[in-house]
Amino acid sequence: MTKMRAALVEQERPPCPNGIATSLAFAWRALLKIKYIPEQLLDVTFFPVMFTLMFTYLFGGALAGSTSQYLQFLIPGILVQTVVFTTVYTGVSLNDDISKGTFDRFRSLPIWSPSPLVGALIADTVRYMIASIIVIILGLILGFRPTGSILGIIAGIVLVLIFAFSLSWIFTVIGLILQTSKAVMGISMTLLFPVTFASNIFVDPATMPGWLRTAVNINPVSLLTTAVRALMGGHTAFTEIVWVLIASAVLMLIFSPITMYLYRNKH
């Protein structure tokens, strides 16, 4: 008891931490989880491998003349698709955390209140980066030969990360509204499947019916895919990049305040 007393008493209060420090502490926590649950990287790896192999070897020849030509078209799209699907885990893990009561403690701490969320999103961005690197390496092994420079490839990845970070806020909203992480997963996937398939990731929309083509062309996922293809192919699709940045900003502006509202009022 005396030892315990000593440990409790002998201390000075540390200064109040700033929002950046606390966000980084939360990011550190989320990254530790990758160490303990490496399975969470499994989906990130498995998805792109499966899709790339399936589309390249099943449909590649028919869609683009040869599998190797199709790969040049497909890999930037697979990069977008993989990262976009990875954003779902942001909502799922947030929901898990909240249902376990861990967040009750965080919310009762005297910290900048969005920091648990911001920290989680920072860690998720690291996860998206890992996914991106896996896709690019896989592509290179299969025969993806980007004509753009290294800088172009990096710029493409960065653009994908920016979009994914903004998109994640939709899933934090879903993660805060729904009761179970299973439901979060289900709803999010249901939302994402049409958005990623009704895009130019797998096929050129030129042969689609007019109304669908219009929808596909204004789909931010298509714009992002076009921009990434261009960057990796050595040119800049300026209009698309601007539109992607606008879409990202709009997503953030709408969904981050909703997330914060729900987060503050969650019981």
Add this chain to the structure above:
Amino acid sequence: MNNDMDTNNQPLAIKATGLVKCFGKHRAVNGIDLAIPQGTVYGFLGPNGAGKTTTMKILATLLKPDEGQAKVMGHDLIKEADAVRSRVSLTGQFASVDEDLNGIENLILIARLMGYPSRSAKKRASEILEAFGLQDAAKRQVKKYSGGMRRRLDIAASMIVRPDLLFLDEPTTGLDPRSRNQIWDIVRALVSTGTTVLLSTQYLDEADQLADRIAVIDHGKIIAEGTSGELKASVGSGVLHVRLLDPSTRDRAQQLLSEALSAPVHLSSDPVALSAQLTRTKAASEALAALDANQIEVSQFSLGQPSLDEVFLTLTGKRADSEKQKEGAKS
């Protein structure tokens, strides 16, 4: 007199009036008033669903009350929520540590969140871990901790920076007697450093052991408040405890005792034990004589102060009765 002081001019840790919290139509907290002096242990005693957790969450700024006001450590709960948060800590009913991380990582995280720079965060975390006797499990995932260890880690996390007011929501539910004693020692050590503790429990002996004052909560209301001595005294002069030799005679014994004492007789969970309030001590010998006359063999009996258990049963029992009477009067 200052509003934040009690009648003896002690500063108050919590001053609340008319707290109400509704979930849909259900009033989980239904008008709670509190005045808890600093440096004391205050106990919330109540059955499942009484509103203990909800009240604590309101006072720890996790839930906004629908009605009522409160000052916690002198700060307004709603207008100065941040100031409140920097003075209090909550150890929730359900472990709020991260199961996937190990013990030390959990504490380092909290230390960093409380503002320790990376290196001193590690130092502080291991210091606290050792004080709580968890150093051997520092590198083990919390998932693999026993219930008692998890609970201690949870409280340890609240102690990284010693709060002025600690909310402990059912700290010993589900723990064995040894782990329970460890937690009680922690609470005592903590109080000796000047921290105020608001503790909720379903165990009457826990409230009896630790709390300076106790509020008995039921259906979102405080139905009795006082020291454990006062609560016991409010119930009656004493209690007769009887243990029978044969459990099958208990129903008959209950009937005989309630006739002899003209008071309700409580059957305890032990199948041979019963107890009843006494209005006068002499009634006890008459009651025992009645059992003897009916060939019911008694293995043991005692006269004692009512336990908080009986206080609770009497209080909640009375409440149910008076509600029934009200309904009866209406119809």
